[in-house]
Amino acid sequence: MIAFDILLGLGMLLAAAGVFWSADLFRAIVMFVVFGVLLALAWLRLQAPDLALAEAAIGAGLTGVLLLDTLSVLRAKKTAAGKLPPVDQQLLNTFTSTRACAAQNNHGKGHENLRFLAVGLLSLGILIALQAALFMRPEAAVNLPSMVAEGIPDAGIEHPITAVLLNFRSYDTLLEVAVLLVAVIIGLSLRIPSNSNEQQAPSSALIGARQAAYAGVISEDGGNDPILRNFTQRLIPLVLVTGGYILWAGSTMPGGAFQAGALIAAAGVIARLAGYNIASRVDQLLRFGLVLGFLVFLTVAASVMFGGRPFLNYPDGWAGSLIFFIEAMLTFSIGLTLLSLFVHSPGDGAEPNAKSSQRSVKSGSTVGSDNGVGNRPPGNSGKAEADHD
């Protein structure tokens, strides 16, 4: 097994080097996904199957897809760059081909080497410090794993990781779900509202170019390919069932809401790439779905306080079923969240430039009018102001 571990370690180093030294961003992303898969294997070798599952599903899988999606947007922008102002083109160039830019700057070469040296020395220093800290560490005085084992009978769940995540340290998980929610809120805030009918010329050109780029990067014209369609139709139920199983398994063995949610999202991503338009355009419904898991978690956690119990406690005998209920809702919301990050990524539908130019025009006209606040549309937003004054 030692030989395998050494190979695994070397493979990870090579993959990491590949990420940094690939001249082409597409290749760098592929290397990143390879690195994620190898890292999942490493977690498996370190006997942390929960981490391995999470790393494979989220670290390698979904992050890879998101990166590819970003790349396709950037390439599409580059194709449509003729219609963009020169500043944007410059920005695009720096994003899509950093290496090419660095190569153009010949006089910056010495500077580059110096920086490389500094970063290398810094990394070496951190490596030595970390090694020293790990090898000379004292014997731990507190043994948390044994305390977890003792607490398991009262936790209402057999698998220690799930017990830690949803009972002993459920507060951390509650806040982590909030982090996911914040991420998707930011994602939604950066997209163009889908009902905006003022599609500007450059942005529609961008969409076309982006779809073309998609065809090149991810799928071979998915919408019309019968093989892909058939394959997707058979694959998606399989993925969904696996997701359900992993959620169910979470109470007794490695698995749980995050991994299951990632699988659900993966099913959605596959469907999307194959040309199915499953994205819910009903904004209110989408919001409710995204919030559902967090809402249920918070409600359960807070409502026990009416019975005089502390926040985040579970009533005796109910822990197991409540945890499963919370996890099921979380799985749905996490799946939807990860899928939304993919589907509603900024630049989907239109790109931010058009938005910002629209905005600046709007704010300009606002300032120009002599009554600064008078220029907003009448109705609901005006009421608060009236209350205030």
Place this chain on the structure above:
Amino acid sequence: MMPLLLIIPLAWAILCILLPQRWLSLTIRAGLLLQVGAALLLTADVYVNGPIEYALGDWQAPLGIALIADGVSVTLISLSAVVALFVAFYAQSYLQRYEHEQTYFWPLFWFLLASLNGIWLAGDLFNLYVGLELLGLAAVGMVTLTGEKPALHAALRYLYAALLGSLAYLAGVAILYGAYGTLAIPQLGELLDANITTFVAIGLISIGLLLKTAIFPFHYWLPPAHGGALAPVSALLSALVVKASFYILARVWLDMASEINSHVVLYSAAQGLGVLGAGAILWGSWQAYKAAQVKMLVAYSTVAQLGYLMLLFPLAIGTTAVAAGLAWQGAMLHLLAHGFAKAAMFMSVGTLVLAIGHGKVNDLAGVSHRIPISLFAFGLSAVSIMGLPPSGGFNAKWLLLQSAMASQQWWWFILLVVGGLLTAAYVFRVFRISFVEKATHEFSSTSSTLDFTALALAAIAIAMGFFSQWPLSLLQSSGFQGGGL
């Protein structure tokens, strides 16, 4: 009472996502009042009964997570509740011309408040990491709100700095967990030993937190992010968000590591932190003096003012109990006064920018005639930031000066005096121009809510000059001052 401070903002975050626009205004105000009420009740409770510990889910630390409310945490909870209250009223008026932004501002606002309360109350190192993640992401999201290119650029830099800081912090926490087997801060405080593993861990944690607090030379991300965001966002970021990571840093050094922090390695590192603070004060003030945009001036002023907080470490570590106590009081008072004053400053400047349409310092001429109240709010907050009497800022700097004398570290004394002069230089640059009579610009009128919310916060910063003993006695009741719990 303690969990309410988490439940209220989290529940209101959900409400602000789900409820239709027309119900939001009233809902938000109700939430703000509840939030302030809960904060005041908890403060009174701690003042009367002393520090309180709360075991979440009824699992005792270290297996579970404990919330700890002592004098320091309730002071900060009150600070964030009051600042959030006025910023929210300001934002309700300010954001009316930003229809798209305000849909997303409010959920982020409540999540930001929840994470702040979570950080002030946290008694667990890993939980602090989760809190920092939530705080950082919500803050980055607020910077991106306008969707304009410079804002996105600044937000991305902010995100990278925040992530790198989190990573370093997490690595340090993981090492401590490996070495001592626990994440509970009070328990770690008893167990920590002066060895290389502890030093590396505290080093990583400190670097991560310095990056997040934007202490010179890690300040590069702050001015574009704070200077480029919408005015209420800048106020929240400068007044509260950067203080959270400083608070954790102070906890780690003066609370958790109090037994070992006079060890020569940590003692010299504390002097090093003071040097970084000196760099922040000098560089930040100089950049503020040179800034062409008034919001950038205020943002660089934050960089400089954060430097004063760093003086806590050399003044409190390895010195006498008297000097350490004074340093601790001075630093906390500075944190409070700067929180109120900087929020007021960003809000009043936001109103000025709104009125003249852009933010060039040199175009502020005539402001004193047209928007006198906001300029007055700016002036009051500037008094506190310069450290002129009577103000919270003056009392804070006075305590720090006394601490420098008590510990006979005259170099920090000189720095404090020079820093005050530099601050006056960049603040008077704004005044000199704004008091020119002849307006070079057209002014659009602004809502009076914008004026008076800023004025209220500035008045609090000044009033702290008279009522400093309240927060100070609260701080003392926790017994946590330099020497440890």
